[in-house]
Amino acid sequence: MDYIDKKTNHGIRKMKESDLTTVHKIEQDCFPEPWPMQAFKESLKYNESLILYDITTNEILAFQIGIGVLDEYSICNIAVNPVHQKKGLGKYFLTNIIEMHFKKYEKYFLEVRKSNKQAIALYHKLGFKVIYTRNRYYSNPIEDALVMMFSLSERRQ
Numbered sequence: 300m301d302y303i304d305k306k307t308n309h310g311i312r313k314m315k316e317s318d319l320t321t322v323h324k325i326e327q328d329c330f331p332e333p334w335p336m337q338a339f340k341e342s343l344k345y346n347e348s349l350i351l352y353d354i355t356t357n358e359i360l361a362f363q364i365g366i367g368v369l370d371e372y373s374i375c376n377i378a379v380n381p382v383h384q385k386k387g388l389g390k391y392f393l394t395n396i397i398e399m400h401f402k403k404y405e406k407y408f409l410e411v412r413k414s415n416k417q418a419i420a421l422y423h424k425l426g427f428k429v430i431y432t433r434n435r436y437y438s439n440p441i442e443d444a445l446v447m448m449f450s451l452s453e454r455r456q
């Protein structure tokens with residue numbers, strides 16, 4: 300599963316227990332209602348938890364937690380360290396996650412706060428479409444979630 304890109308100096312690998320302090324710090328810096336540390340520990344056992352890192356310094360730049368069931372892959376959590384946002388890393392990471400999984404999964408799902416313009420713009424750019432809204436899904440602040448889907452078969456058409 301490890302992916303090394305010498306051109307960009309980035310790597311993608313599985314998340315390890317020793318990454319969790321940094322990953323949780325990124326989570327706390329990014330979200331008003333961060334997942335507790337225990338949720339990250341659990342995700343190491345059951346989910347596809349990945350890290351985007353700098354191959355020279357080993358710095359963790361971003362993380363993603365997903366779950367695959369049959370031909371569907373749900374992105375449960377994704378964040379880029381705020382220091383490194385808006386430099387193309389989110390787009391790079393997500394594009395490569397889909398590339399790495401494309402033989403296994405056909406459809407990709409995620410949920411996003413309606414006000415998260417930055418993330419929504421990125422998902423649209425990659426071909427995700429809003430399929431429905433979950434009313435008042437998020438708390439602190441209360442907000443609707445947009446459920447978005449990307450289908451490889453639509454991309455092939």
Ligand SMILES: CC(C)(COP(=O)(O)OP(=O)(O)OC[C@H]1O[C@@H](n2cnc3c(N)ncnc32)[C@H](O)[C@@H]1OP(=O)(O)O)[C@@H](O)C(=O)NCCC(=O)NCCS
Nearest residue numbers: 329377378379384385386387388389390411417418420421
């Ligand atoms: C959402 C997130 C993952 C995007 O990562 P990023 O590295 O900042 O995004 P990128 O630099 O790759 O930007 C990709 C595209 O998003 C859009 N985008 C980025 N910043 C934007 C902004 N401030 N406003 C509008 N669109 C923006 C652009 O369309 C950009 O494409 P372009 O570079 O071709 O113009 C990152 O901002 C993040 O971690 N946010 C906090 C956590 C979060 O909201 N996670 C998503 C939960 S669903």
